[in-house]
Amino acid sequence: MAPEIFLSGRTGNPATDIWSLGCTLIELFTRRVIWSFKRDKKSLDYHLEKAYEAGRAPHALTYCRAKAHYEILSRCVDYKAENRPTSKVIMEHFVEAKE
DSSP states (O other), rough: OOOOHHOOOOOOHHHHHHHHHHHHHHHHOOOOOOOOOOOSHHHHHHHHHHHHHHHHOOOOOOOOOOOOHHHHHHHTTOSSSGGSOHHHHHHHHHHHHOO
């Protein structure tokens, strides 16, 4: 769930979907859970708010070895929704990376 939904109660939109996609791709590429803290609600609230305030990317992203993938994935989980790429940009990135 994108931080703007989790912390502010806003509704979903394409940018929040990109956050979720980015988290899923990070877990697939790194084989790590996206955040390194406990998953209970109280802990999640606390740590996500602190990460948001500090602008800290999800923990698992640090394990992404491919520089090109790191760049697009870090944009997917940018705390500023307007900085996240569109699905078209992400698709083009992975098609180009495959060639």
